[in-house]
Amino acid sequence: MFKFKLLKQSGKARLGEVVTASGKIQTPVFMPVGTLATVKSLTPEDLGNLGAQIVLANTYHLHLRPGEKIIRKAGGLHEFMAWQKPILTDSGGFQVFSLSSLRKISDKGVKFKSHLDGKEILLTPSLAMQIQEDLGADIIMALDDVVEAGASKNRTLEAMHRTHKWLDKCIKSKKGKRQALFGIVQGGMFKDLREESAKFVANAKVDGVAVGGLSVGESRSKMQQMLDVVEPFLPTDKPRYLMGVGSPVDLLESIDRGVDMFDCVLPTRLARHGAVWTKTGKINLLNSKFKTKFEPIDKGCQCYACKNFTLAYIHHLLKEKEILGVRLTTIHNLHFLLQLMRDIREHIKRGTFSCFKTNFIKKFISKS
Amino acid sequence: MFKFKLLKQSGKARLGEVVTASGKIQTPVFMPVGTLATVKSLTPEDLGNLGAQIVLANTYHLHLRPGEKIIRKAGGLHEFMAWQKPILTDSGGFQVFSLSSLRKISDKGVKFKSHLDGKEILLTPSLAMQIQEDLGADIIMALDDVVEAGASKNRTLEAMHRTHKWLDKCIKSKKGKRQALFGIVQGGMFKDLREESAKFVANAKVDGVAVGGLSVGESRSKMQQMLDVVEPFLPTDKPRYLMGVGSPVDLLESIDRGVDMFDCVLPTRLARHGAVWTKTGKINLLNSKFKTKFEPIDKGCQCYACKNFTLAYIHHLLKEKEILGVRLTTIHNLHFLLQLMRDIREHIKRGTFSCFKTNFIKKFISKS
Numbered sequence: 193m194f195k196f197k198l199l200k201q202s203g204k205a206r207l208g209e210v211v212t213a214s215g216k217i218q219t220p221v222f223m224p225v226g227t228l229a230t231v232k233s234l235t236p237e238d239l240g241n242l243g244a245q246i247v248l249a250n251t252y253h254l255h256l257r258p259g260e261k262i263i264r265k266a267g268g269l270h271e272f273m274a275w276q277k278p279i280l281t282d283s284g285g286f287q288v289f290s291l292s293s294l295r296k297i298s299d300k301g302v303k304f305k306s307h308l309d310g311k312e313i314l315l316t317p318s319l320a321m322q323i324q325e326d327l328g329a330d331i332i333m334a335l336d337d338v339v340e341a342g343a344s345k346n347r348t349l350e351a352m353h354r355t356h357k358w359l360d361k362c363i364k365s366k367k368g369k370r371q372a373l374f375g376i377v378q379g380g381m382f383k384d385l386r387e388e389s390a391k392f393v394a395n396a397k398v399d400g401v402a403v404g405g406l407s408v409g410e411s412r413s414k415m416q417q418m419l420d421v422v423e424p425f426l427p428t429d430k431p432r433y434l435m436g437v438g439s440p441v442d443l444l445e446s447i448d449r450g451v452d453m454f455d456c457v458l459p460t461r462l463a464r465h466g467a468v469w470t471k472t473g474k475i476n477l478l479n480s481k482f483k484t485k486f487e488p489i490d491k492g493c494q495c496y497a498c499k500n501f502t503l504a505y506i507h508h509l510l511k512e513k514e515i516l517g518v519r520l521t522t523i524h525n526l527h528f529l530l531q532l533m534r535d536i537r538e539h540i541k542r543g544t545f546s547c548f549k550t551n552f553i554k555k556f557i558s559k560s
Numbered sequence: 561m562f563k564f565k566l567l568k569q570s571g572k573a574r575l576g577e578v579v580t581a582s583g584k585i586q587t588p589v590f591m592p593v594g595t596l597a598t599v600k601s602l603t604p605e606d607l608g609n610l611g612a613q614i615v616l617a618n619t620y621h622l623h624l625r626p627g628e629k630i631i632r633k634a635g636g637l638h639e640f641m642a643w644q645k646p647i648l649t650d651s652g653g654f655q656v657f658s659l660s661s662l663r664k665i666s667d668k669g670v671k672f673k674s675h676l677d678g679k680e681i682l683l684t685p686s687l688a689m690q691i692q693e694d695l696g697a698d699i700i701m702a703l704d705d706v707v708e709a710g711a712s713k714n715r716t717l718e719a720m721h722r723t724h725k726w727l728d729k730c731i732k733s734k735k736g737k738r739q740a741l742f743g744i745v746q747g748g749m750f751k752d753l754r755e756e757s758a759k760f761v762a763n764a765k766v767d768g769v770a771v772g773g774l775s776v777g778e779s780r781s782k783m784q785q786m787l788d789v790v791e792p793f794l795p796t797d798k799p800r801y802l803m804g805v806g807s808p809v810d811l812l813e814s815i816d817r818g819v820d821m822f823d824c825v826l827p828t829r830l831a832r833h834g835a836v837w838t839k840t841g842k843i844n845l846l847n848s849k850f851k852t853k854f855e856p857i858d859k860g861c862q863c864y865a866c867k868n869f870t871l872a873y874i875h876h877l878l879k880e881k882e883i884l885g886v887r888l889t890t891i892h893n894l895h896f897l898l899q900l901m902r903d904i905r906e907h908i909k910r911g912t913f914s915c916f917k918t919n920f921i922k923k924f925i926s927k928s
Contacts, residue, residue: 228877228880228882229873229876230882230884232882232883232884233883233884234884235868235884235887236868237864257876257879257880258851258876262851262852262872262876265852265854266870266872272872272873273873274868274869274873483626483630484630484633486633486635496603496605500603500604500642501642502634504626504640505597505634508596508625508626509596509598511626512596512625514596514598515600515601515883515887516598516600516601516602516603518883519601519603519883520603
């Protein structure tokens with residue numbers, strides 16, 4: 193159960209609609225990350241009020257705790273976390289790469305030790321599919337072999353070929369039609385490999401195409417280069433998902449390069465450290481200059497935090513490590529990104545995206 | 561601006577209405593504690609949804625951070641924390657007794673060192689009034705000298721006399737009529753002193769009478785004895801507030817002894833440790849037996865946590881130290897107490913309080 197409709201283009205920026213088993217998604221879309229089946233500090237009601245259309249949950253984390261069998265018994269992730277709108281799960285590949293120790297990668301799969309208790313686990317393409325089936329998200333991801341930004345061409349080539357082989361295995365072992373499967377383009381920082389990988393995934397029997405292995409430490413211009421290389425080879429009738437990217441500027445630049453979907457822990461992680469976005473850049477509310485600022489984070493912002501509380505109050509809460517402080521900064525940052533996406537969709541519709549992007553970035557970069 | 565109307569009695573249990581500058585309160589009432597101008601993990605919106613009528617904030621904590629001058633500049637506590645319903649602040653006396661070190665008590669006041677940075681502060685009756693004026697709550701408390709449960713008669717007598725002298729000073733130094741002032745009955749675990757103190761405070765120019773120095777380590781029956789001693793001497797036309805008490809059984813027993821108002825950190829503190837109340841007693845959701853329990857905390861409970869989530873999910877959140885776990889247990893426990901108070905008010909109205917109390921306690925005690 194999956195469809196994608198391209199509704200309008202403004203330059204390369206695309207306005208679209210994704211239909212999943214749990215409802216429709218207007219694209220470009222940002223997906224808040226709910227690693228352990230909860231977007232940190234928020235209820236599903238909060239997420240609904242923020243206008244979140246879809247959330248992402250992490251297969252690696254949920255496999256380790258509470259385990260996919262418990263979630264399956266609960267009736268799947270939607271029931272477990274009481275979120276009835278669409279959910280996407282990743283494959284666990286990236287977390288194995290970034291969190292676990294002692295990885296041994298072979299064509300069979302990746303053997304790793306849990307970052308929690310050191311338990312050894314062999315994650316194979318078919319296990320990644322099976323876990324994600326148990327979790328029951330609407331969109332699931334193929335297992336990929338991720339390399340760091342500075343990887344050699346040989347290692348990157350090997351990882352890309354493995355990613356392609358694993359994609360074939362995932363397609364074969366996936367059961368049923370309720371869940372949509374996305375393949376992942378790899379190829380590191382090498383233009384020829386990125387092109388080869390894009391072609392491969394574009395021709396595979398997948399419902400959507402993700403671009404992985406970016407936002408792993410490379411520069412912003414490098415990321416943009418890679419997107420420019422990949423874009424011409426991506427199918428126009430499938431959604432394109434750039435994994436792990438979520439700064440306001442990166443979203444705008446990537447949408448301008450034809451990307452439809454994003455996820456990132458940045459808004460929620462920054463919030464936990466007291467940092468919030470405003471139209472003129474990022475500020476940290478722990479700074480003592482906010483102690484006596486009796487005005488909202490961002491004038492004109494319509495989020496619950498800005499409509500009800502002052503910088504002075506939120507500064508006080510964060511200083512005292514009060515949970516409400518993190519809730520309010522989380523609400524603000526997610527509202528900021530989700531509102532940005534609403535604005536972007538509106539401007540693509542009107543054909544004014546490019547102008548909107550330039551003005552937004554100019555104002556945003558000026559201070560940050 | 562303060563009125564109390566006694567609407568109905570059922571035995572000694574009283575149904576009443578308090579009118580404050582920020583609105584009406586139906587009594588008996590439980591006041592959730594928002595120590596640092598936030599009821600831990602909840603927004604004012606959450607509190608409103610729970611049916612909280614009034615919250616308590618702590619003068620001692622707010623004096624230390626962010627300081628009452630900042631809150632005054634913010635427009636007072638109501639504006640600062642975005643809670644427009646009634647607020648009560650305590651005097652700081654109990655926190656000096658329980659949290660700070662190196663107390664030196666004289667008739668002038670109590671000299672103590674901040675538990676945060678060791679700074680020496682002399683809290684006098686007039687300073688307690690001035691801080692509470694700056695904070696701007698609807699109900700403020702006189703400064704009292706609190707003794708521990710095992711204090712000698714001499715020390716208790718001295719503390720009681722000092723509490724009475726300080727009450728007079730508070731009455732004299734209080735400015736304006738917007739804020740209501742409550743006096744505090746002390747007298748430790750000595751019946752004759754409790755009686756003397758009750759008479760003194762009953763005759764003072766105060767808007768309400770609080771009973772302090774209980775719930776400091778004494779047994780439940782001792783607390784009840786002291787309430788029984790005090791009750792006949794309390795004015796019927798003023799609200800009676802038992803400070804720091806909030807277990808379900810203590811609430812019922814104290815209401816049965818004519819108490820109208822309560823505050824306690826118990827529901828929110830228990831919640832942070834994973835413990836929740838159900839009609840059949842207290843359970844701890846960190847217990848691994850809840851890992852696969854796909855049912856709500858308390859069947860039939862109408863709180864947001866019980867209507868949307870299972871024990872298995874909340875257990876998972878608490879295990880993983882996810883903020884949402886604490887939010888859900890906090891919501892449940894506060895709903896439990898506030899619903900209990902709604903039920904109690906209904907039963908006093910109908911004249912069936914005594915029977916309700918007996919049945920509730922029987923069921924509740926059976927398991928816990």
